[in-house]
Amino acid sequence: MRPDPRRRQLEAARDDLRRRLSRLSVHVEAGGGSGDFIDGAHAMEQEDTATRGVEIVARELGQVERALQRCDEGRYGVCVDCDGRIAPVRLRALPEATRCLRCQRAAESGAN
Numbered sequence: 001m002r003p004d005p006r007r008r009q010l011e012a013a014r015d016d017l018r019r020r021l022s023r024l025s026v027h028v029e030a031g032g033g034s035g036d037f038i039d040g041a042h043a044m045e046q047e048d049t050a051t052r053g054v055e056i057v058a059r060e061l062g063q064v065e066r067a068l069q070r071c072d073e074g075r076y077g078v079c080v081d082c083d084g085r086i087a088p089v090r091l092r093a094l095p096e097a098t099r100c101l102r103c104q105r106a107a108e109s110g111a112n
Contacts, residue, residue, distance in 0.1 A: 007071050010064055010095050017061040024054045063096040070098075079103050 070076040077086045081103040090097050099107060 004071070006076065006091060006095060007068070010068050010071065013095065014061065014064045014068065017057055017064060021054065021057045021061060024050055024057060060096075063098075066098070067096040081107070 067076060070078075077088075077091055078084070079086055079100040080098045082100065084100050084103075086097055086100050090101055097104070
């Protein structure tokens with residue numbers, strides 16, 4: 001049996017996100033303590049940017065891991081709101097998508 005190409009895509013994305021998260025975390029942990037005020041302010045700005053990056057990558061990683069879990073459960077590609085199929089073109093563009101386009105638009109407009 002051939003491995004599912006969508007699953008392979010999700011696994012590759014997960015591995016990439018884990019590497020990015022690891023690199024960003026090291027940068028945040030390194031911090032920066034400089035001698036003068038300007039250097040210190042610049043270091044704080046860089047740390048804030050890195051911290052936001054960690055939050056974004058961690059959120060993306062969680063989405064990909066949940067998509068892999070849905071694969072394991074046989075629910076990958078099924079909308080969490082209407083139980084309809086998520087269009088293959090949407091899954092190719094956004095493999096971690098949990099909603100069909102109609103339900104996603106409704107959720108974004110606050111109608112759901």
